[in-house]
Amino acid sequence: MTYKLVNDMEGNLSSIKYTYDDGEFKIIPLDPANTDYQAYLEWIAEGNTPEEAD
Amino acid sequence: MASIKLKGDTSGELTIQAPSVAGTNTLNLPASSGTLATTAQASIGMKNLIINGDMRVAQRGTSASGITTYGYYTVDKMFTNLSLGTWTISQDTDVPSGQGFANSLKLDCTTSASLSASSQVGIDQRLEGQNLQHLKFGTANAESLTVSFWVKSNKTGTYTTEHFILDDSRSISNTFTINSADTWEKKTITVVGDTVGVIDNDNGPGMVIKIWLAAGSDWTSGTLNTSWSTRTNANVVSSSNVNIADSTSNYFNITGVQLEVGTEATPFEHRPYDMEYQRCLRYYQQEGHSLNGLAGPKTGPMGMWYSTSEVYGPIYFQTEMRAAPTISSPTVTSGYRFHRAGAATNMDNFATSFNTIDRISCYYRRASLSPTGVAGQACWTYFPEAGAKIIFDAEL
Numbered sequence: 001m002t003y004k005l006v007n008d009m010e011g012n013l014s015s016i017k018y019t020y021d022d023g024e025f026k027i028i029p030l031d032p033a034n035t036d037y038q039a040y041l042e043w044i045a046e047g048n049t050p051e052e053a054d
Numbered sequence: 055m056a057s058i059k060l061k062g063d064t065s066g067e068l069t070i071q072a073p074s075v076a077g078t079n080t081l082n083l084p085a086s087s088g089t090l091a092t093t094a095q096a097s098i099g100m101k102n103l104i105i106n107g108d109m110r111v112a113q114r115g116t117s118a119s120g121i122t123t124y125g126y127y128t129v130d131k132m133f134t135n136l137s138l139g140t141w142t143i144s145q146d147t148d149v150p151s152g153q154g155f156a157n158s159l160k161l162d163c164t165t166s167a168s169l170s171a172s173s174q175v176g177i178d179q180r181l182e183g184q185n186l187q188h189l190k191f192g193t194a195n196a197e198s199l200t201v202s203f204w205v206k207s208n209k210t211g212t213y214t215t216e217h218f219i220l221d222d223s224r225s226i227s228n229t230f231t232i233n234s235a236d237t238w239e240k241k242t243i244t245v246v247g248d249t250v251g252v253i254d255n256d257n258g259p260g261m262v263i264k265i266w267l268a269a270g271s272d273w274t275s276g277t278l279n280t281s282w283s284t285r286t287n288a289n290v291v292s293s294s295n296v297n298i299a300d301s302t303s304n305y306f307n308i309t310g311v312q313l314e315v316g317t318e319a320t321p322f323e324h325r326p327y328d329m330e331y332q333r334c335l336r337y338y339q340q341e342g343h344s345l346n347g348l349a350g351p352k353t354g355p356m357g358m359w360y361s362t363s364e365v366y367g368p369i370y371f372q373t374e375m376r377a378a379p380t381i382s383s384p385t386v387t388s389g390y391r392f393h394r395a396g397a398a399t400n401m402d403n404f405a406t407s408f409n410t411i412d413r414i415s416c417y418y419r420r421a422s423l424s425p426t427g428v429a430g431q432a433c434w435t436y437f438p439e440a441g442a443k444i445i446f447d448a449e450l
Contacts, residue, residue, distance in 0.1 A: 004409045009366070009419075011254035014409040024385060029411035033257050034448065036380045 003040060003050035016040055016050065056161035073167065084378060089318045103186070104179055104263070104322040106131045106204075107311035109145060110159040110327060111334045113346060117144040119164070126449055128371040130334040132177055133449075138173040138268055139299030140165035148307055150204045150238035154324055157424045158309035161267070167299045175298055177308065180450035181362040182376065183260025186253045189315065191219065196247025206238045208303050212294040214266040214278070215243050218285060220259045224251035225285040227278055229292045240310075242319040248282040257376050263313055266291045267298035267306055309318075335373045337450065342443025343389070354404075354435030354444070355418070357392060362426040365392060365433060369408075370415045371446060379446040381408040381416065389442030392423070392433040399423050404435070404444060413448075421440035 001020055008014035011048065018036065022039040028036040044050075057071040073079070088178040111130040118127040119142040124135045127143040133240040134143060145220050146160035160179070167173075190195045202213065210232045219227040226248070230241040266273070269291035276288030286314030312323045343351055371379070383390075383404040405418040427433065437443065 006409065008409045015407065015411055017407060024382070026380050026382035026407040026410070027405075028380050029416075031378035031411070033377035035381060035450070036447075 001046075003043065005050050005053040009026070014017040076350040081292050088249065089320060091293040096237060100323070100325075101312075101314045101320065101414060102325070103181060103313040104131075104311045105333045105337075106330055107309075108155050108322070108324065108330075109159045109309050111331050112145040112157075112237075113334065113340060117142065119372070126338070129157075130338060131300050132159050133178050133180060135159070135174060135176040135178055135264070136228055138169065138270075139163050139167040139295075140176050142229075146204065146307055149309055150206075150240070153204065153322070155204075155309050158206075161306045163299055163302050163304040166301050169268065169270045169297055169299075171270045173268060173270045173299075174266070174273060175268035176264050176266045177306075178264035179260050180220075180259040180312070181263070181313075182254050182450065185253045185389045186260045189247060191248045192222075192250060192252030193248055196249045197315045198244060198246050198317050199313060200242060200244040200311045200319050201311070202240065202242040202322075203265075204238050204309050205232060205410060206236065206307040207298070207305060208234050208235045209296050209298055209301075209306070210235050212292055214269070214291045214295050216262070216264045216266065216290055217245055218262040219248060219251040219253055220262060220263060221254045222251040222303055223285045224248060225290065226282045227280060227290055227292070229278070229294070238423050244317045244319075246282070251282060259375070265308070265309075266295055269295050270363075311390075326448045328330075332373060335371075336446055337378050338446070339372050339375070339379075340443050341372075341437075342446045343437040343440050345443060351436060351438045353388075354437055357418075357420070357433045357435065359394070359429050359431050361429050361431060362425045363421065365420045365423060366417055367429070367433075368415060368417050369444070371413075375413045375446065375448040376450070377448045378411045378413055379448040381411065381444065381446055383444045384441060386439050386442045389437065389439040391436040391438055392420075393436055394427045394433040395431055397425065398436075399425050399427065399433075400438075404442070410441070 004017040019025040026046045039041050058067050060068045109129045112128045121141040142162040144160045146158045149155040149158050191351050210211045212229050214229050216227045229267045273291040273362050274293045279289040279362045312322050355367050355369045357365040362368045386404050388400040391403045392399045407419050408416045
């Protein structure tokens with residue numbers, strides 16, 4: 001699995017793309033109340049780094 | 055003013071008092087046993103704090119097989135917390151007779167397993183903190199809670215319930231017994247309010263109501279925690295708890311789950327389908343082919359050709375969601391289509407990304423489209439194939 005940053009049309013960070021091993025993906029909003037975003041923040045706190053946005 | 059006073063066995067007493075006005079009035083009591091509701095109860099209408107307690111809403115589908123890990127499967131709002139065995143989880147039509155239910159949630163063991171220390175199998179519902187403020191937890195006026203539900207299983211024996219306040223990591227556990235195999239039984243458990251633990255007034259998980267169907271020694275090795283205290287894993291589950299995963303003959307059905315303020319289990323609150331469905335949409339919703347009982351292809355959001363190979367468009371959610379949702383859309387061969395002027399572009403995936411997601415809307419971007427369109431023209435999404443859908447998930 002991978003995390004990748006997603007920018008909006010203005011080039012600002014907008015969401016996080018989580019890609020599963022089989023290629024399917026989900027888009028995670030930057031909302032502290034979202035459980036997937038909470039998991040992403042925990043992953044970052046463990047010292048990991050996401051891929052940069054395109 | 056005339057009155058009748060009934061004295062209890064100890065110091066309690068009840069006064070029935072006639073009004074101090076002229077005229078004759080008749081109060082007819084129901085010809086059945088039960089408990090009368092009074093204005094002293096915190097809530098008479100909308101009393102059930104559980105969402106979808108009658109298991110009638112199942113947006114994700116009616117059956118899921120090969121389940122080996124935790125998640126939401128089939129019936130909305132019912133989280134399956136499992137790390138043991140393999141399961142088929144379904145929205146079942148087996149219900150207790152004469153109670154007005156149409157559905158139950160069923161866990162059916164298809165591969166058995168022995169307990170390891172960390173094993174667990176359970177069903178829970180996570181309740182939003184801002185919907186629990188009237189419980190007055192963390193104060194001297196904390197309200198008692200009563201949870202009631204119907205269960206049926208081949209596996210007789212002891213099970214554990216847990217009320218868990220996440221914000222302050224406090225919990226209380228109780229046990230119930232399934233006495234007769236393959237027989238619907240109603241269970242009722244009352245707990246006092248927690249005068250210490252505070253439930254935050256926000257959209258996060260304020261309390262979890264959980265039924266433990268199996269637990270390893272990490273959860274059972276201590277002394278069962280039957281009064282509110284800081285949660286210690288070893289004290290959460292009874293050491294006598296059954297292991298529902300120990301045979302492929304095992305199953306567990308549940309319906310009519312009700313959590314209400316007070317010390318009495320009143321009759322289940324049968325709410326209209328549209329109300330229950332709308333409440334579920336706050337946490338999970340989807341649009342696409344053959345969903346929610348609507349068979350066949352469906353239309354989706356509008357879009358605009360930003361360039362000849364790229365489409366952007368807004369999506370407005372069906373109701374405001376608890377939090378900004380995680381959004382996904384599975385790969386389906388030619389499952390998605392943009393209708394445009396005089397032609398169509400088919401796709402295996404709907405969007406490249408979703409952006410600016412909040413609780414009510416977002417916009418999608420789809421790049422690398424072929425055949426191409428005309429920049430500036432509008433298009434609209436179509437879901438022509440089964441399985442094509444967009445999922446919005448804001449579960450607790």
